[in-house]
Amino acid sequence: MTLDTALLGQLDAEAQQENPSSAFAAIGGAVAVSAVVEEFYTRLLLDPALVDFFTPLVESDGLSALKRHQVLMLTKVLGGPDRYSGRDLRAAHAHLTITDEAYRRVSLHLLTVMHDFKVPMDILQAADDILRSVSSLIVTGAAGDAR
């Protein structure tokens, strides 16, 4: 499990109190978001076009911290509680030389996993809008940059 069960419960309880009609609550709350994130990184690590970005993290045991940050980031952008404590998106990706192509591939993986987990189309649409709007914070590589 990406987050401990106590934190999962807290996120759901706080979401119910503060914003029960959020996309976060609608898709099944913290357990659903954690499951999406687990599957998302499984697919990124299985994608030959992307795996090299993540190998250093796997080797330094940083993958579980990344997953935790990603769960909290997604929870926040889906209208759930704001517990995100990672770096801002620009700072987190500045050293990675991410191309637009890699960005679109990662975005597609995320949307596909959400679709596979039966996330409704209006929420997928909103997620796609957000992904498009933050791309300039993350993409710093020119087309054709080697990986």
Ligand code: HEM
């Ligand atoms: C699609 C939108 C994306 C979102 C919302 C996102 C979100 C995040 C978050 C929340 C973190 C953790 C920051 C921290 O721990 O302080 C992170 C780190 C990271 N992301 Fe992304 N990311 C996105 C796209 C990408 C892409 C396209 C790639 C590579 C192709 C990528 C590779 C990484 C890597 C390797 C790290 C770890 C950096 C490090 O700790 O050295 N991300 N991302």
